[in-house]
Amino acid sequence: MNENVLNGTRGEKSGGWLHYFANPGRFMRVARPALPWLAAFSVALTACGIIWGYQFAPADWEQGDAARIMYVHVPAAWAAMSGYAALAVCSLLSIVWRHPLADIAAEEIGPVGAGFTFVCLVSGSLWGRPMWGAYWVWDARLTSVLLLFFLYLGHIALIRAFDNKAHGYRAAAILALVGAINLPIIVFSVQWWNTLHQGNTISFSGGSKIYVTMLYPLLISSLGFYMSFFTLVVARICAAIAERKTRSLLLAAAEQTP
Amino acid sequence: MRKPKTRRLYLVLACGLCLGAAVGLMLAAFSSTLTYFLSPREVLVKHPAQGLTFRLGGIVQMGTVKTTDIAGVPTTLFHVTDGRAAVPVVFTGVLPDLFREGQGVVAIGSMAPGGVFQADEVLAKHGAAYMPKDVEQSLKEAGKWDPKYGPPPAADTWNTMQVKAGS
Numbered sequence: 001m002n003e004n005v006l007n008g009t010r011g012e013k014s015g016g017w018l019h020y021f022a023n024p025g026r027f028m029r030v031a032r033p034a035l036p037w038l039a040a041f042s043v044a045l046t047a048c049g050i051i052w053g054y055q056f057a058p059a060d061w062e063q064g065d066a067a068r069i070m071y072v073h074v075p076a077a078w079a080a081m082s083g084y085a086a087l088a089v090c091s092l093l094s095i096v097w098r099h100p101l102a103d104i105a106a107e108e109i110g111p112v113g114a115g116f117t118f119v120c121l122v123s124g125s126l127w128g129r130p131m132w133g134a135y136w137v138w139d140a141r142l143t144s145v146l147l148l149f150f151l152y153l154g155h156i157a158l159i160r161a162f163d164n165k166a167h168g169y170r171a172a173a174i175l176a177l178v179g180a181i182n183l184p185i186i187v188f189s190v191q192w193w194n195t196l197h198q199g200n201t202i203s204f205s206g207g208s209k210i211y212v213t214m215l216y217p218l219l220i221s222s223l224g225f226y227m228s229f230f231t232l233v234v235a236r237i238c239a240a241i242a243e244r245k246t247r248s249l250l251l252a253a254a255e256q257t258p
Numbered sequence: 259m260r261k262p263k264t265r266r267l268y269l270v271l272a273c274g275l276c277l278g279a280a281v282g283l284m285l286a287a288f289s290s291t292l293t294y295f296l297s298p299r300e301v302l303v304k305h306p307a308q309g310l311t312f313r314l315g316g317i318v319q320m321g322t323v324k325t326t327d328i329a330g331v332p333t334t335l336f337h338v339t340d341g342r343a344a345v346p347v348v349f350t351g352v353l354p355d356l357f358r359e360g361q362g363v364v365a366i367g368s369m370a371p372g373g374v375f376q377a378d379e380v381l382a383k384h385g386a387a388y389m390p391k392d393v394e395q396s397l398k399e400a401g402k403w404d405p406k407y408g409p410p411p412a413a414d415t416w417n418t419m420q421v422k423a424g425s
Binding site: 058059060061062063067070092095096097130131132133134137138139140177178181185192193194195196198199200201203207208209210211212213214215 | 292356364
């Protein structure tokens with residue numbers, strides 16, 4: 001607790017940019033006006049990607065229209081994993097530098113990430129039944145993504161489980177950091193082991209195994225999902241900060257009135 | 259005495275390293291369990307005991323699929339190959355829609371007498387390639403790829419390929 005006070009006083013000298021942007025008030029001043037724009041872009045990109053993918057992109061030669069589920073499944077999976085990476089970064093900032101904003105962000109990323117992971121699991125399952133012949137198999141990819149879902153759920157529960165908020169933040173940050181080891185396992189599971197889940201289609205080195213007219217809507221939809229994730233989290237952080245401010249004002253007012 | 263911040267950072271890094279090493283060793287040790295299926299090559303090397311249930315994965319070999327209909331229930335005989343070895347598989351029941359020659363499959367069952375794999379369930383393993391019908395057609399016409407022989411050629415040869423209009 002001591003160093004927080006110290007940082008407050010010498011923030012300008014030694015705190016650097018990290019402390020500058022970790023100030024909740026400053027965050028609100030930047031985020032509030034940006035929110036409507038973020039929301040508009042998220043909706044526009046997601047709608048564009050999904051309508052393009054479902055109406056105008058060609059069907060797959062083998063899977064037919066069932067392949068179109070990838071315009072939801074793949075972006076949801078990417079956003080869910082990136083969200084967990086962000087959660088891990090927030091947890092590191094929380095444990096090492098004790099940033100109040102990182103704690104709030106970690107608390108608000110959890111439910112959004114769990115939602116995106118759920119969408120990924122359900123859409124994949126609906127695709128698996130007609131294509132593989134099974135809703136669910138216990139291969140390394142599917143199991144590790146299910147574990148990601150449970151990590152999100154555990155984080156949601158743990159960060160809210162203590163009367164003393166700071167205890168919840170510490171415990172949940174440790175859980176999030178330990179769980180981060182699951183991310184490379186998800187990514188490389190299809191390369192390290194034989195899985196029923198197919199290997200990577202999109203690759204940054206060498207060509208992606210997808211025809212351009214299907215790749216573009218997939219990328220736009222992914223951008224939309226990323227933006228939506230980000231917008232939801234920023235909106236939730238703004239609401240959480242406002243809630244805290246209101247509570248402390250009410251408390252102060254209650255203490256003043258005899 | 260270091261600053262508490264720096265101490266905590268080193269502590270987190272040390273814990274991360276230990277955890278990473280532990281999980282890495284564990285995954286390496288359990289690697290064979292984490293593998294969802296055995297390839298035909300591994301089956302021939304390891305000789306799983308008769309009646310022991312395992313999963314066999316590979317590609318349905320070209321020209322080996324024979325289906326016989328006994329009282330309305332189809333029984334299919336085919337070979338699963340990984341290019342180096344092949345295992346004959348017999349399956350009674352309805353196969354998934356994607357089943358065809360050249361398709362990746364995972365069969366769940368056990369070895370029966372005579373070196374035949376008796377499958378209780380067959381799942382289709384879809385490849386990672388996505389392309390429209392007309393691209394597949396023109397690849398086939400150009401003699402660059404026949405789906406019956408397995409996965410498509412290198413992606414950069416077809417993922418921006420021009421397709422004749424109307425084909």
